[in-house]
Amino acid sequence: MENSLPLPLPLHTCHVHSFSILVNRSHALLHFTALASLIFYRASFLFTRTNPILPWLLVFAAEFLLSLMWTLGQAYRWRLVSRTVYPERLPSDDKLPGIDVFICTVDPDKEPTVDVMNTVLSAMALDYPPEKLHVYLSDDGGSPITLQGMKEAWRFALWWLPFCRRYDVKTRCPKAFFGGSDEDLHQDLRSPEFFKERKNIKEKYENFKEAIIRAKEDSNLYGNAKSSTPRDHPSVVEVIEEHPEDSPQENQVKMPLLVYVAREKRPSHPHHFKAGALNVLLRVSALLSNSPYLLVLDCDMYCNDPTSARQAMCFHFDPTFSSSLGFVQFPQRFHNNSQKDVYDSEIRYIFSFIPLIQMAWNGFDGLRGPILSGSNFYIKRKALCSGSRPEGINLEEVKSTFGPSNEFIKSLQDHKHNLMINERNSMEVAKVLASCAYEDETKWGEKACFLYHSLVEDVFTGFTLHCKGWRSVYLNPRRPQFLGTGITSLNDRLVQGTRWAAGCAEICFSRFSPLIYGPQQRMSLLQTMGYAEVTFIPLLYSTSVWCFATIPQLCLLNGIPLYPEVSSPYFSVFLFIFLSALFKHLYEVLTDGRPIRTWRNEQRIWMIQSVTCQLYGTLDAVMKLLGLREASFMPTNKVMDGEQMTRYEKGVIDFQASTMFVAPLATIAIVNVASLVGGIIRMVIVGDWRRMLGQVLLSCYILVMNYAIIEAMVIRKDKGRIPLNVTLLSVAFSVIFLSFGSIILIMSEMAF
Numbered sequence: 001m002e003n004s005l006p007l008p009l010p011l012h013t014c015h016v017h018s019f020s021i022l023v024n025r026s027h028a029l030l031h032f033t034a035l036a037s038l039i040f041y042r043a044s045f046l047f048t049r050t051n052p053i054l055p056w057l058l059v060f061a062a063e064f065l066l067s068l069m070w071t072l073g074q075a076y077r078w079r080l081v082s083r084t085v086y087p088e089r090l091p092s093d094d095k096l097p098g099i100d101v102f103i104c105t106v107d108p109d110k111e112p113t114v115d116v117m118n119t120v121l122s123a124m125a126l127d128y129p130p131e132k133l134h135v136y137l138s139d140d141g142g143s144p145i146t147l148q149g150m151k152e153a154w155r156f157a158l159w160w161l162p163f164c165r166r167y168d169v170k171t172r173c174p175k176a177f178f179g180g181s182d183e184d185l186h187q188d189l190r191s192p193e194f195f196k197e198r199k200n201i202k203e204k205y206e207n208f209k210e211a212i213i214r215a216k217e218d219s220n221l222y223g224n225a226k227s228s229t230p231r232d233h234p235s236v237v238e239v240i241e242e243h244p245e246d247s248p249q250e251n252q253v254k255m256p257l258l259v260y261v262a263r264e265k266r267p268s269h270p271h272h273f274k275a276g277a278l279n280v281l282l283r284v285s286a287l288l289s290n291s292p293y294l295l296v297l298d299c300d301m302y303c304n305d306p307t308s309a310r311q312a313m314c315f316h317f318d319p320t321f322s323s324s325l326g327f328v329q330f331p332q333r334f335h336n337n338s339q340k341d342v343y344d345s346e347i348r349y350i351f352s353f354i355p356l357i358q359m360a361w362n363g364f365d366g367l368r369g370p371i372l373s374g375s376n377f378y379i380k381r382k383a384l385c386s387g388s389r390p391e392g393i394n395l396e397e398v399k400s401t402f403g404p405s406n407e408f409i410k411s412l413q414d415h416k417h418n419l420m421i422n423e424r425n426s427m428e429v430a431k432v433l434a435s436c437a438y439e440d441e442t443k444w445g446e447k448a449c450f451l452y453h454s455l456v457e458d459v460f461t462g463f464t465l466h467c468k469g470w471r472s473v474y475l476n477p478r479r480p481q482f483l484g485t486g487i488t489s490l491n492d493r494l495v496q497g498t499r500w501a502a503g504c505a506e507i508c509f510s511r512f513s514p515l516i517y518g519p520q521q522r523m524s525l526l527q528t529m530g531y532a533e534v535t536f537i538p539l540l541y542s543t544s545v546w547c548f549a550t551i552p553q554l555c556l557l558n559g560i561p562l563y564p565e566v567s568s569p570y571f572s573v574f575l576f577i578f579l580s581a582l583f584k585h586l587y588e589v590l591t592d593g594r595p596i597r598t599w600r601n602e603q604r605i606w607m608i609q610s611v612t613c614q615l616y617g618t619l620d621a622v623m624k625l626l627g628l629r630e631a632s633f634m635p636t637n638k639v640m641d642g643e644q645m646t647r648y649e650k651g652v653i654d655f656q657a658s659t660m661f662v663a664p665l666a667t668i669a670i671v672n673v674a675s676l677v678g679g680i681i682r683m684v685i686v687g688d689w690r691r692m693l694g695q696v697l698l699s700c701y702i703l704v705m706n707y708a709i710i711e712a713m714v715i716r717k718d719k720g721r722i723p724l725n726v727t728l729l730s731v732a733f734s735v736i737f738l739s740f741g742s743i744i745l746i747m748s749e750m751a752f
C-alpha cells in the first residue's frame with residue numbers, strides 16, 4: 001500500500017545539513033583520536049607510577065567517563081536534519097482528523113489561573129475546524145478557582161474566538177496579544193473596525209481577568225473550611241458550556257469542546273504526577289471525543305501560532321510514513337528569556353532555532369526522531385494505547401491492561417468519532433474513569449500509555465515508543481509555535497534540574513537502561529547511544545565534574561603532579577582535548593549568532609548543575625532504588641518575582657537558593673582559590689612548575705568561569721549575594737576537605 005500513491009506535491013520536505021555534518025564528523029574524528037591517545041597514555045602508565053595511585057585513578061576515571069559521554073553524544077551530531085511543511089497542500093477541512101488537546105495544571109499559586117486560562121484560550125483558538133477540536137484541562141489541584149477560571153475563559157472565548165477568526169489574528173493567546181509587542185498591530189491592512197473591536201475585546205479581557213482575581217480573593221476569604229485539598233479530593237468532570245444572554249448566540253459562534261477534569265486523589269493512592277493526570281485525560285477524552293491525535297501542553301505553554309495543528313498534520317497525512325509516525329515534537333521556547341540568560345533557561349543546546357548549525361533534537365531527528373519533550377507534541381492516540389494490545393488478544397487480557405470499563409475498551413476498538421457526550425450517564429462513567437482506584441491492578445503507567453516508572457515521564461514514554469518502532473519528527477519553524485514561561489532563578493533551575501536528573505538516573509539504573517534495553521528491542525546503535533547519553537548525564541557528569549573540581553587541586557597543593565610534564569608530547573594531547581572541546585562549543589555558540597557570553601554562561605551552568613542537581617538527582621534515584629525515598633514532583637514556579645527578574649535581566653546570578661545548592665558551589669570555589677594560591681607558592685619555592693602546569697591551568701579555568709561565585713561571596717552586597725553563613729560553612733567544608741585529603745595523600749604516599 002505505502003508508496004503506491006505518491007502525492008503530486010510533498011506535504012513536507014527534509015533538509016540534510018551537509019556542512020554541519022562535515023564539521024561535526026571531522027571534529028569527531030580528530031577529537032576521538034586525541035581521546036584514544038589520552039586513554040592509552042593513562043592505561044600504559046598505570047603500572048609504572050610512583051605517585052599515589054588513588055588520585056591518579058580518580059582523574060583517569062573522570063577522564064574516561066567524560067570521554068564516554070562525549071562519544072555517546074556524537075550520535076546526535078552525526079546526521080542533522082531540519083524540516084519544512086506545506087500545510088496549504090493539506091486536504092480540505094472535512095477530511096482532517098479530530099484533535100484532543102490536553103493541558104495539565106496542578107497548583108493555582110505557582111501556576112497563576114489567568115495564565116493557565118490564557119493557554120486554554122490559545123488552544124481553543126487554534127486554526128482548526130472547531131467541531132474537531134476538544135480542549136481538556138486536568139486540574140490536579142482540584143481547585144474551585146480553576147473550575148471557575150474555565151467558566152470565565154469560556155465566556156470570554158465566545159468573543160475572543162470570532163475576533164481571532166475574523167481578523168486572522170496570529171497571536172491567539174490574549175495575554176500576549178494585548179501585551180503589545182505584536183505583529184498583529186503592525187499590519188497595514190488593519191481597518192479602523194479592527195482597532196475598535198480590539199478595544200472592545202480588551203475590555204472584556206480585563207473583566208475576565210478581574211473575575212478570576214475576585215474569585216481567588218473570595219476563596220481566600222471564605223475558603224478556610226475546605227472539604228477537599230490538592231492531595232485529597234473526589235473526581236470532577238464538567239463540560240463547560242453556557243451561553244449568557246449578552247454573548248453572541250450559540251449558532252453564531254462555533255466553539256470547540258471544553259472539558260474540566262479533576263481526577264480523584266487520595267493520600268492512600270499514588271497519583272503519579274503529570275503522567276497520572278495525562279492517563280486520566282486519555283480515558284476521559286476517549287469517552288467524550290476519542291480523537292485520533294492528541295496535543296499535550298504544560299499549563300504555561302501557550303500556542304503562539306494557530307497553525308501548529310495543520311503543520312503537524314502534514315506529517316500525519318504523508319502516506320509514506322504516517323503508519324510508523326508516533327508524534328510530531330515542537331520545541332519548548334520561552335517568551336521571557338533574557339539576552340543574558342545566565343541560567344540557560346532557554347536550553348539553547350536542545351531547542352534553539354539555528355538556521356546554520358542545528359541542535360540536539362535535529363540530530364535525533366536524523367536518527368529516528370526527537371525525544372518526547374513533555375509539552376508541545378502532537379501524538380497519535382494509537383501509539384500510546386496500542387503496542388500493549390496486539391490484535392486478536394482476548395477481552396480479559398485487554399481488561400487486565402486497561403481496566404474494567406467497557407466504554408473505554410470500546411473506544412480502543414473504534415477510533416472514529418465516539419461522542420458519548422450527549423448520553424445521560426456519560427458523566428458518571430467519566431468520573432469512574434477519573435477515579436484513583438480505576439488503575440488498581442491494571443497496566444496503566446506500567447505498560448500502557450504515559451509511563452510512571454520515571455519522573456521524566458516524557459523521556460521514558462518516548463523512549464519506549466521508539467523501542468516499539470514508532471518514529472517521531474521535529475519541527476522548529478522560525479515563528480515559535482508554542483511559548484512558555486522560562487525559569488528566572490537559580491533555585492528554580494536547580495530544583496527542576498534535580499527532578500530531571502532523578503528521572504534520568506532512574507531510567508539509567510533500571511532494566512530499561514538504554515544501553516541494555518535498546519539493543520534488546522533492536523533500536524539502532526546511534527539512537528541507543530543518544531538515549532544513553534541523556535540518561536547517563538546525572539551520574540557521569542556529577543561524578544566526573546566533582547572529581548575535576550577537587551582532586552587535581554588537592555594534589556596541586558600537595559605538589560603531586562597528575563598530568564604530563566610540559567615537555568612531554570602527551571601534554572599537548574591533554575591541551576588539545578581541552579581546547580578542542582571548548583572551541584567546538586564556542587563555534588556552535590558563535591554560529592548561532594550568540595555572543596561569547598552565552599558560551600561562558602553555558603559552561604558555567606553546566607558545571608554548576610553537575611556538582612549540584614545532577615548529584616542530588618542521582619542520589620535521589622539511588623535512594624528510590626533502595627526503597628528509602630518516594631518520588632516527588634515539585635512543580636516549577638511560574639510566578640515571576642520582580643527583583644529576581646531584574647537580576648536575571650541584568651545577567652546577575654541570584655544566589656538566594658537553598659544552602660544545599662549554594663554551599664557546594666562556594667566550597668569548590670574556595671578549594672580552588674586555596675589550592676591555586678598554595679600551589680603556586682609551593683611551585684615557586686620548589687621550582688617544579690613544568691610538572692604542575694596542567695593542574696594550575698585547570699584551576700584557573702574553573703575560577704575564571706566561576707568568578708561570579710567568588711564575587712557573590714566577597715564583593716556583592718545585594719540580596720542575591722551568597723550569605724555570610726553559607727560562606728563560612730563552605731570555608732569549614734574546604735578546610736576539612738583539604739586537610740583530610742592531604743593526610744590521606746601523605747599516608748598513601750608513605751604506603752608506596
Ligand SMILES: O=c1ccn([C@@H]2O[C@H](COP(=O)(O)OP(=O)(O)O[C@H]3O[C@H](CO)[C@@H](O)[C@H](O)[C@H]3O)[C@@H](O)[C@H]2O)c(=O)[nH]1
Pocket residue numbers: 104105106107111138140272273274277297298299300332373374375455456457458496499500503633634635636637
Ligand atoms: O503532579 C503534577 C505535577 C505537574 N503537573 C503539570 O506538569 C506540567 C509540567 O510541570 P512543571 O512544573 O512545569 O515542570 P517542568 O520541569 O517545567 O516541566 C518539564 O519537565 C517535565 C518532566 O519532569 C515535563 O513533563 C514537562 O513537559 C517539561 O516541560 C505542568 O503543567 C504541571 O501543572 C501535573 O499536572 N501534576
Ligand SMILES: [Mn+2]
Pocket residue numbers: 298300636
Ligand atoms: Mn514548566
